[in-house]
Amino acid sequence: MARVLMKGNEAFGEGAIRAGCRYFFGYPITPQSELPHFLAKRLPEIGGVYLQAESEVSAINMVYGAAAAGARVMTSSSSPGISLMQEGISYIVGAQLPCVIINVMRGGPGLGNIAPAQGDYFQATKGGGHGDYKLIVLAPASVQEIITHMQLAFDLADKYRNPVMVVGDGILGQMMEPVDLEGTGGEMAEPSKPWATTGMRGRKERNIVNSLCIVPEENEKNNLQLAAKYGEIQRSEQRWEEYGLDDAEWVLVAFGTVARVAKGVVDKARKEGIAAGLIRPITLWPFPEKAFNKVIDQVKGFLTVEMSLGQMVEDVRLCVQGRQPVRFLGRPGGMVPSVREVYEELKKMAGVKTCG
Amino acid sequence: MAKIFQRPAALTGKAFHYCPGCTHGIVHRIIAQCIDELGIREDTIGVCPVGCSVFAYEYFNCDMIEAAHGRAPAVATGVKRVLPDRVVFTYQGDGDLAAIGTAEVVHAAARGEKITTIFINNAVFGMTGGQMAPTTLVGQKTTTTPKGRDRETTGSPLRVAELLSTVEGAVYVARVSVHNPASVIRAKKAIKKAFEVQLQGLGFAIVEVLSTCPTNWGLSPVEALEWLEKNMVPIFPLGEFRKPAEWDKNGTGEGASC
Numbered sequence: 110m111a112r113v114l115m116k117g118n119e120a121f122g123e124g125a126i127r128a129g130c131r132y133f134f135g136y137p138i139t140p141q142s143e144l145p146h147f148l149a150k151r152l153p154e155i156g157g158v159y160l161q162a163e164s165e166v167s168a169i170n171m172v173y174g175a176a177a178a179g180a181r182v183m184t185s186s187s188s189p190g191i192s193l194m195q196e197g198i199s200y201i202v203g204a205q206l207p208c209v210i211i212n213v214m215r216g217g218p219g220l221g222n223i224a225p226a227q228g229d230y231f232q233a234t235k236g237g238g239h240g241d242y243k244l245i246v247l248a249p250a251s252v253q254e255i256i257t258h259m260q261l262a263f264d265l266a267d268k269y270r271n272p273v274m275v276v277g278d279g280i281l282g283q284m285m286e287p288v289d290l291e292g293t294g295g296e297m298a299e300p301s302k303p304w305a306t307t308g309m310r311g312r313k314e315r316n317i318v319n320s321l322c323i324v325p326e327e328n329e330k331n332n333l334q335l336a337a338k339y340g341e342i343q344r345s346e347q348r349w350e351e352y353g354l355d356d357a358e359w360v361l362v363a364f365g366t367v368a369r370v371a372k373g374v375v376d377k378a379r380k381e382g383i384a385a386g387l388i389r390p391i392t393l394w395p396f397p398e399k400a401f402n403k404v405i406d407q408v409k410g411f412l413t414v415e416m417s418l419g420q421m422v423e424d425v426r427l428c429v430q431g432r433q434p435v436r437f438l439g440r441p442g443g444m445v446p447s448v449r450e451v452y453e454e455l456k457k458m459a460g461v462k463t464c465g
Numbered sequence: 466m467a468k469i470f471q472r473p474a475a476l477t478g479k480a481f482h483y484c485p486g487c488t489h490g491i492v493h494r495i496i497a498q499c500i501d502e503l504g505i506r507e508d509t510i511g512v513c514p515v516g517c518s519v520f521a522y523e524y525f526n527c528d529m530i531e532a533a534h535g536r537a538p539a540v541a542t543g544v545k546r547v548l549p550d551r552v553v554f555t556y557q558g559d560g561d562l563a564a565i566g567t568a569e570v571v572h573a574a575a576r577g578e579k580i581t582t583i584f585i586n587n588a589v590f591g592m593t594g595g596q597m598a599p600t601t602l603v604g605q606k607t608t609t610t611p612k613g614r615d616r617e618t619t620g621s622p623l624r625v626a627e628l629l630s631t632v633e634g635a636v637y638v639a640r641v642s643v644h645n646p647a648s649v650i651r652a653k654k655a656i657k658k659a660f661e662v663q664l665q666g667l668g669f670a671i672v673e674v675l676s677t678c679p680t681n682w683g684l685s686p687v688e689a690l691e692w693l694e695k696n697m698v699p700i701f702p703l704g705e706f707r708k709p710a711e712w713d714k715n716g717t718g719e720g721a722s723c
Contacts, residue, residue, distance in 0.1 A: 132547060158546045162539065163572035170536040170569070174543020177530050178510070182543070200533050306528035306544070308551045309507040315477075317522050319531040 111291035118143035118282040120252045121211050121275070122151060124259025125183050127294020130209070131157030132182040134171035136164055138190045139223045140279040141213035145185065165190040169197030169210075176206035177318040179305030181263050185211035188229050189220065191237075198272055199238030202335075203320025207266035209259070210244075210274045213282040216443030224443025225279035225366060230420035233274050234394040241332055243339050245273040245346065246393040248364040252286035256293055265346065267300045269338055276393065278416065280366045280445070342395055349397035350389040353379060354404060357386025359459050362413040362425050364390045366445070371414055373448040374455060383459050393421070401428040410434040410458055414451055417441050434458070473497035475506045477526045486679040486686020488643045489517060489585065493524055495649070496556070496583060499657040500527070503664065509552040510544050512537040514561035517591040521556050535566025538573035541580045552663055554581040560590040563599040563623050570629070570671075577634030577668035581659045584625060584671055587678040588697060595681030599623040602700055607681070622700055626673045630706035636668035638706040642675040642698060644690045655705070667709045675701055 115123065121144050125133075133148045145159070152159040162168035168184050175182040186194065191212045201208060214229045216222040233246045245265050249258045255277070262273040306316045322328035350368075353375045354360065363371040368389040378385035386408075388400045401411075410433050413422040422437045429435050438454045440446045472478065475497035483489045500506050506527050513521040515534035522529035532540040537555035545553045562570050562584050573580065589607055590596040596609040600622050604613040626640040637659055641652035652674055659670035675697050677689035684692055 132543075134543065160542070160546060163568055167536070167539040167569055167572065170533065170539035171543035171546070173532070173536075174512070174530065174540035174545075175547045176543070177540070178544045178547035180547040182547075196533055197536070204531075306510050306530050307548060308510055308528055311507065315526065316528045317531070318529075319522060321519060321531050 112287050112289050114285055115252055115288050116143055116283065116285050117252045117255055117277060118213065119147045120255040120288060121185060121259060121277075122147040124256040124293070125209065125263070126151060126155065127256070127290075128181065128260040128263040129294075129299060130181040130183050130263060131155065132175045132180045133157070133159050133184065134162050134168045134175070134182070135184045135186060136162050136168050136190060138187045140215055140282050141185050141187050141211065143282070144211065144213075165193035166197065169194040169201070172208050173197055173201050173204070173206060176201065176208045177204070177306045179302040179307055181267075181299065183209040183211065185213065187213045188215050188217050188226070191229060191232065195232075195238035198244070199240055199242065200320050201272050202242040202244070203240065204318050205270040206272070206318065207270050208272050209262045209266055210272055212274060212276045214276055214278045216441070222443045223279060225281075225416060225445060226441070226443050227278060227365060227367065227416040228418070228420070228441060229276065230393065230415070230417060233276055234396070234424070242335060243271075243342070243394055245269065245271060245342060245395070247273065247275045248391060248393050249275065249277060249281065250365050250368045250389065252281075252284065253288045255281070256288055256290065260294060269342060271338065276365065278366050346392055347395050347397040347399050348391035349400045350391060351400065352387035352389065354386035354388065356384055357404065358384040358407070358409045359386070359455060360404060360408050360411050361385065361387045361451070361455070362390070362411055362421070363387065363415065364393060364421065367414050367416055370446055370448055370451060374451045377448060377452055378455060383455065383461060385455060390421070396424045396428070398428040401425070405429065405432055408433055410436065412436045412438065412451075412455055412458055414446055415439045416445060473501045475500035475526050477524055479523045481524060482520060483517065484680045486677060486689055487517070488676040491643045491649060492583065492585060492652070492674050492676065493521065495653045495656055496554070497525065498653065499660055502657065503660055505552045505660070505664070508550070509554065510548070512541045512544070512553065512555045514555070514557040516558035516561050518556055518558060518585065519592065535561050535564070536569055537561070538566065538569040538578070538580065538582060542573055542576070542578050545578060545580050549579070552581070552660065554583065554660070556583045556585070558585045558591065559587065559598045559600040560593075563625050571632065574629050574632040574635040574669045574671070577636070579663050579666055579668060581663050582669070582671040583656060583659070584673045585676045586625070586673050586701065587676040588622070589678050589681045591678050591681055595678075600625075602696060624701060626671070626701075626706050629671055634669050635671060635707060636709045637662040637670035639671075640673040640675070640701060640703050640706070642693065642703055644675070644677070644693045648703075662709060665709075665711070667711060673701070675703075
């Protein structure tokens with residue numbers, strides 16, 4: 110049974126169910142629609158709840174309530190809808206609740222379009238809502254990886270009591286690929302949540318889920334506690350994929366769909382004698398700075414490629430700290446960079462003359 | 466000596482922070498008494514608003530959640546869908562429920578969400594400094610309507626109970642007041658019914674409670690009670706706007722008018 114053909118958006122749902130998620134609250138938006146369609150059918154079949162909210166604002170607050178009640182819970186949306194959820198996400202972080210949020214990113218700003226984009230990188234990795242906080246952000250690059258990332262997302266959310274965002278884009282959501290479901294999900298013990306507001310039922314102390322901390326001295330302590338958690342996440346949870354990196358002189362940096370284009374560029378460059386490699390951040394936050402430190406002395410430069418005007422490139426520059434040149438190639442607004450244009454940019458950087 | 470009056474078990478011993486003459490305390494106590502009488506304290510999860518009653522989680526002696534401004538019905542929905550056999554209530558003011566949270570309460574009602582909402586209408590934003598609320602009376606002076614609310618530019622008061630009584634899923638809708646002992650007794654009856662509706666799994670229940678805000682109205686506690694009766698009750702008529710059809714059939718619930 111193990112190998113099946115699956116659409117990316119459905120894989121988010123299948124992966125969530127396999128990870129033990131039984132509650133979904135969301136509001137329709139393109140290009141993630143197949144995900145709610147899938148869960149609206151599947152969740153009731155397995156005793157779960159699919160609920161269509163009146164807005165993304167409401168959906169994320171339903172997630173807040175379900176997480177407070179101790180459930181593995183998720184929502185999904187696409188860029189403009191994720192913007193509407195920012196208030197609720199900040200409260201979920203403040204109350205230290207676990208949940209998983211999917212963003213199938215589309216072209217912006219404003220209503221933009223429904224084409225694939227990566228313009229929500231800043232929003233996902235730098236806070237997004239008000240206050241000092243971080244989300245753990247995962248960026249799968251294949252339908253198979255969506256399945257495994259959903260398990261990872263719920264596990265990390267529970268481990269750190271912090272929301273985890275999984276970002277894809279219109280291509281990844283709409284694309285069909287074979288996936289191997291062997292060994293994924295299955296029965297697992299739900300982590301115990303003694304803090305959940307489930308009704309006291311014999312418990313001596315009341316549980317209170319709250320992000321209000323009116324005394325500045327106490328709220329500073331709260332924030333420092335969050336900072337300690339984020340430090341731990343930065344030390345322990347950096348994930349990335351290396352491709353042709355061992356002897357690479359010229360390193361492409363790309364995530365999600367664009368990393369697949371970048372792999373094609375590495376192959377083409379290698380064939381033509383350019384020692385190219387790829388760092389594909391899997392966790393966009395924590396950003397995998399360890400990958401950069403590892404190769405910083407061996408490489409001659411980095412080329413960051415994104416479907417945006419240049420967002421992740423700022424984190425690349427922070428890692429590299431001027432020790433090597435960092436270039437950027439981006440296609441914003443729903444356009445996808447081609448192997449050809451990325452390769453031309455790489456050649457320019459490597460000082461290889463273009464024929465003709 | 467027998468104790469004939471004591472703090473309800475559903476209230477903690479924490480002293481209320483409310484201003485002198487504010488009726489939040491009365492409503493808190495009524496809710497706690499209902500929870501005690503129904504024996505549901507250890508099954509109950511309360512959801513607090515943003516506004517003067519933002520600290521309600523310090524007062525209700527049960528599991529509590531603090532929601533974002535206006536979002537309590539959505540948060541309560543999340544809890545209730547995960548724990549359908551628990552009792553979930555929201556406590557919200559008129560800025561919270563009737564302004565920023567209008568969508569959340571209307572759609573919780575439309576879904577027939579099996580939660581209980583207690584809605585405090587004191588015709589003003591309290592905590593932020595007495596600004597105009599959607600429930601502010603025409604002509605009423607507030608810090609953002611210094612010459613009195615002008616119908617032409619700011620409209621007229623939103624009647625939440627009447628609005629929600631048009632929604633099928635809102636099976637119990639009542640408006641009560643707490644300006645004198647008789648109205649307090651009627652308010653308690655209505656609030657108890659709103660919990661019974663949830664215990665019977667019938668749908669969404671809301672009780673709007675006309676309340677005072679002496680501080681922001683610029684009145685003494687006694688004057689505020691009189692002002693409520695004289696000015697608010699005519700605009701916000703008291704009564705039960707909707708009752709579950711089941712109650713008429715089998716006589717469950719008291720059915721008495723409040």
